[in-house]
Amino acid sequence: MFLLTLLGPDLSGGVSLVTGFSLSRSNHPLILSSCSPLILSSSHPLILSSCNPVILSSCHPVILSSSHPLILSSCHPVILSSSHPLILSSCNPVILSSSHPLILSSSHPVILSSCHPLILSSSHPVILSSCHPLILSSSHPVIL
Structure with a gap:
């Protein structure tokens, strides 16, 4: 069971906008896929958590933004x-955590930005891939 607030012109065609308090917990794969920009934005903590794979995919920009902690977590x-x-x-x-591979991939820039700690954690490979700039930015520790 998960709670996700979805707003957009056509939700049947994919997720175009997620706003407000967005909390997602699931025992099944959590897959958000769209051929339009995939934007998850919250003025509260943004937490995507699953005991199965967490997959966010788009043919256009993928943007996750929060003025509070941003956490993506999975046992897969x-x-x-x-x-x-x-x-x-x-x-x-910004915390990205997995007990399996952690993969961030784009054919354009990959930007991870936080004014506080930036933590990427996995007991398996952590893969950051981009044909363009790869930017990790934090005014506090960056932990890989």
Whole structure:
């Protein structure tokens, strides 16, 4: 069971916008896929958590933004993929955690930004892939 607030012109064609307090917990794969920009934005903590894979995929930009902590967590792979920019931004900690591979992939810039700690954690490979700039930015520790 998960709670996800979805707003957009056509939700049947994919997720175009997620706003407000967005909390997602599931025992099944959590897959958000769209051929339009995939934007998850919250003024509260943004938490995507699953005991199975967490996959966010779009043919356009994937943007996760929160003015509070931004947390993606799974006991299985966490995959963020876009053929356009991939941006994760928070004024608080950004935490990506998986007990399996952690994959962030884009054919355009990959940007991870936080004014606080930036933590990427996996007991398996952590893969950051981009044909363009790969930017990790934090005014506090960056932990890989």
